[in-house]
Amino acid sequence: MNKTQINSIGFSLSSDRVSVIILLIPALIFCTVFIFIPAFWAIVGSFYSYGMTSLNDWKWVGFDNYIKASQDEFFWIALKNNFIIVFASIVLQVGVGTILAAILDRGIKYGKVIFRTIIFTPMVISSVAVSIIWLLIYDPNFGILNNILKAIGLPTPTMGWLGDPDISIWMIMIVAGWQNTGFMMVLILAGLQGVSKEVYDAAEIDGATGVKAFWYITLPMIRNILIVAILITTIGAFKVFEFVYVLTQGGPSNATQVLGTYIYLQAFNLLHMGYANALSVILLIIALILGWFQLKASRRA
């Protein structure tokens, strides 16, 4: 013990080098084997053509898979849908979540815990189960949505809620909003509860109360949490898979494809492994850009 060197935070270098390596290595092995090496092979594989049955029979095709993507109408639809989901989620989930959080924080006196519990509940239900319930709600014959509209004499879409390419992506957003808004509400509520009462008292003296106080005082104070909420939502919007897979399988005629479902379709239904890799690499680049923003935002916060 006496011989070992003690540094500023007090640990002995020789034995700690071993400890550090043992503590760090499992995490590095897992991430390397199942995330980083696959990411590397996705990039390599995107320059080849191969299928499920010919994993050892790779054919070099250069940039062909990327050129194919640039000319693939459905790839662009999928990418566009991911961006629609990003913006719609920010408005519906972060926006409505902020309003709900503000109301629960200072807008109402009674039932705060009950409302918070109810609105947060969908977060713990699996997206697959959620989507199947909504399949029944949207069902043209058995669903309550159509039957309520018929009962009060309103028109229903002739191709069904999920069969009409103009509205189906928005129907998916209603389901996504149902599941995720409560999470955003809780996240933002935690930020709001960090704003001290003195701030509101001071604002009241200056004549700012209610909505005005919220807009000019509270929102700027929870700016960092809002940025985190928007980033989590954006990253989540590029991970969307279950809602689309269960509700529409990407249809009608690929109108609701997203990158996740389109990569799955190309890889495991059509067995275009090389092409699926090229699409994965595009998703990878988007994800890493978003990750970089996340890093910047978390450092500032």
Added chain:
Amino acid sequence: MSKFKLANIFAYGFVTLFSIYVLLPIIVMILTTFKTRKEIFLEPLGLPGQFNFSSFEKALSIGLGGFIFNSFLVSLFSVILIVIISGMAAYVLARIDFRINRYVYLLIVAGFAIPPAAVLVPLYVTVSNLGLLNSIYGVVMPLTAFGIPFTVILFYAFFLDFPKEVEEAATIDGCSKMQIFFRIIIPLSGPAIASAAIFQTVWIWNEFLLALIMLTSDEVKTLPLGLMKLRGEWSSDWPSIMAGLTIAILPVLIVFLIFQKYFVRSLAGLGK
């Protein structure tokens, strides 16, 4: 005064409407379970004529219990691995001044950003090469890997706020870093471990994409895959499908309602 009342009405009205939007699908699910197939066709908006439990029997007969058991095992193994491995790594990053730490942290953040769909084909090949297709370990391993980065970030923030004095005292008493981690840090990290475990359990219990590509035979399928099987086999037998969903969802809902304070607290901490 009247303006104040209007704001109050709007506030209560908004949260009440949103709560109805949230509760309605759950009510539809439970009511449909007790209806007969004739009732949902003739009176989609009506209440069930009598409580009819045959749908539950049918849903259980398809082996829902097995799917729930598989999901339980996958969640249990993955969450234990994620918490231990991430805790160890985060401790090194937060406490030990090691030259490579900066790069390790960057790698971890990159790992957090990469979604499974971005590595789907090579990941499938990796699991296949390890001989783990159609085994629950074929999803436990990749799910652990994808859970680690986020959990490391969570623990890292927690350990940074952790008082250093205790560890310094232990060091003087001759404990190695390993001993300090397992005997002092872990027992004092209850809240962080609970947060991480709750968040990962919710995510892994519900994970679908990796299970979908790795698990194709019924004996190893997890609950979300089992629910898709109900949906696929019974297409328009909605009472039985909803009975299956109710059986799958109810235990989770009950656990959530009992521990909702901790759920909310653990997820709320993410924004920090």
